[in-house]
Amino acid sequence: MNLLKKLTGKRRSVDDLIFDSVNVVLMLLLCVVMLYPMLNTLAVSFNEATDSVRGGIYLWPREFTTYNYAHVFGESQLLHAGMISVLRTVIGTGLSVFCTAMVAYTISRQYFVMRKFVTIAFVLTMYLNGGLIPTYLLMRELSLIGTFWIYIIPGLIGVFNLIVVRSFIEGLPETIFESARIDGAGEFTQFFRIALPLCLPVIATISLFVAVFQWNQWFDVFLYNSSRPELSTLQYELMKILQNSNASMTSRTAADAFASAQGQSQNVVTPTSIRAAMTIIVSVPIICVYPFLQKYFVKGLTLGGVKG
């Protein structure tokens, strides 16, 4: 950072100028590539469905309408799926972050007898796992299949997050804990009153990781709960729409063509327009949140990466 500031002040050769210009152009290009698909989808989602089939929509809707959204919000199945998505994100994140922080606290205590054992037991699972089928059978044995809790319990603690939080707590000055112990604080008090409040930056980081994971997850719905529509989530509903339109390969799907042939009435949706609206709906919450947590997760990631 400092270096850049220093360099800016100095004389610049022609070579430097060319390098900088090319670099800036490349970075702008990168931004376009990153943003365009999303902006295009946004435009399609606000465009009249049958009109979208004609193509030629880039960054701005041609025939503006909010009907695609009205349709999505009007379907009780999708609304319900949205509620399940929110529930699993809120409950899953809350529980997971709390439990992760608690275990991280115990293995950050150098004097804890089981410290090594617990740490190794967790870290080993990063490299060893039973795989899909044994896990599936276990879930069946535990009767978790077909319940909401299968979204929460199997992924309760992530090892990477655990290590990130542990490293953070180990970085806190030990004297704070010592003086609290002298004042008679037990482990619970130390955890709730000292470790948790001081951990807020790293808690924010892993909350983001877990929340994004929970919100974006579709595979467990597909694997365990595909026969239970009342437990479906937004991502899974979107995935089903995507698979249907992939089945017939061109962009102009049969359903699209049918809808456009039917035609003139304004209140028509096509798989493409529904997909666009749903893509925006599931992405907007995340896109609105992550920039504000940027400095935390950058720190958290490097902390976990360096010490993990």
Place this chain on the structure above:
Amino acid sequence: MSIQQTPTPIEPKQLTPKQKPTGFMLFVQKCKEQKVLLLMSLPFLIWLFIFRYVPLYGWTMAFQDFRPARPILEQDWAGWKHFEFLFTDPRFFEVLRNTLAMSFINLVLGFVTAITLAILLNELRNLTFKRVVQTISYMPHFLSWVVAAGLVSYTLSLENGIINIILTNLGIVKEPILWLGIGEYFWGIIGASDVWKNVGWNSIIYLAAITMIDTEQYEAAEIDGASRFQRIWYITIPGMKTVIVILLIMNLGYILESGFEAQYLLMNPMNMDYAENLDIFVLRYGISMGNFSLATAAGIFKTVVSFIFLFSANSIAKRLGEARLF
């Protein structure tokens, strides 16, 4: 009165059990003292055992003719039959080829693009611009693969896809290409999608490594008349070497982990011969066809090979005197 050098009583709390081999009683005593800490971690150790270690027992299925209706202890043993079937099945080798190819492409592309992006970002002079580019580049990482796959398939679609529009307008191709319908393109599409989704995210760690480099080196190089490229080549890249090696080792451990979601979501009957990887193979045989034993055998193969790769990469790094994982 002589002052005897009596050993000062050390608080038992500050010792780890290793240092005092006097054994079990001490351990029990400490457990009693630290019952609160135990209370805070033991429930999760039990959770870990059930959800992460019990499935390992399921590996026995690979050596049985597993029938789901029977209890797990009353299955018929089948020896290496399922592994033999796997290694004589031509489809399995196709799947293996796809897995390795996509993994390798993702690995190389992922490393090169993330390192390049980190270097270019570091060379930006305007800090606000740098921050904006970074924020935008992280965005796709937070989108789900469902969304990303939808965007990819729309971008590549025949009539409305921007890639085909650009290519036909520039006259590079005469007819729009059905990208996802041609198997040979699939690996490249997965590689490109993966880069699109993760390049910004992966560059974070390299950027952090660059900021650790001593700025005096750059100043000295500048006084000596080193050009920008020379500075990047002789200072920035060597400065990232440790991080690059560590990440390379970690990623080699995941060489059979070519990703699942992207392939599964972008797969269709036309590109399936190139899209099916080990994970999809396991899913198809295990869940869809109910052949649990064969699917588990394939899963074991994957874990074991990953382990071998991880340890070999680690020991090679050790021999070369590089940083290593363990």
